[in-house]
Amino acid sequence: MEFESALELKNRVMPALKMKEERLRNEGFDFSAEDIWFYLKQNKWSKSQNLTLNEVVNDILKINGNTLMSRGDNLG
Numbered sequence: 001m002e003f004e005s006a007l008e009l010k011n012r013v014m015p016a017l018k019m020k021e022e023r024l025r026n027e028g029f030d031f032s033a034e035d036i037w038f039y040l041k042q043n044k045w046s047k048s049q050n051l052t053l054n055e056v057v058n059d060i061l062k063i064n065g066n067t068l069m070s071r072g073d074n075l076g
Contacts, residue, residue, distance in 0.1 A: 009056065010037055016060045029065035036060060039068055 003009040010017075017033035024031050040059055045051060 006041070009053075012053070013056055013060060016057045020060050020063065024065045024068075027065055029068065031065065031068050035068065036063060039063070039071060043071060 003012065014033065017036055020036055021031060021033045024036075040056075040063065044059055045056070
């Protein structure tokens with residue numbers, strides 16, 4: 001599946017981002033779906049090409065709060 005823009009991809013994976021946001025809040029972290037998206041876009045996907053939808057969703061679901069905390073200065 002191909003996406004014409006990062007925004008189109010973001011909208012497609014927003015349910016996964018929201019689910020991860022809720023899980024992180026339940027674990028005591030305060031990161032938004034936007035924070036998660038920004039972090040992964042800047043730190044995980046910036047040098048990647050031809051990512052599949054499955055890979056993007058998997059990265060969203062695998063990211064943990066401690067990783068986001070350690071890179072908090074890199075959040076939007």
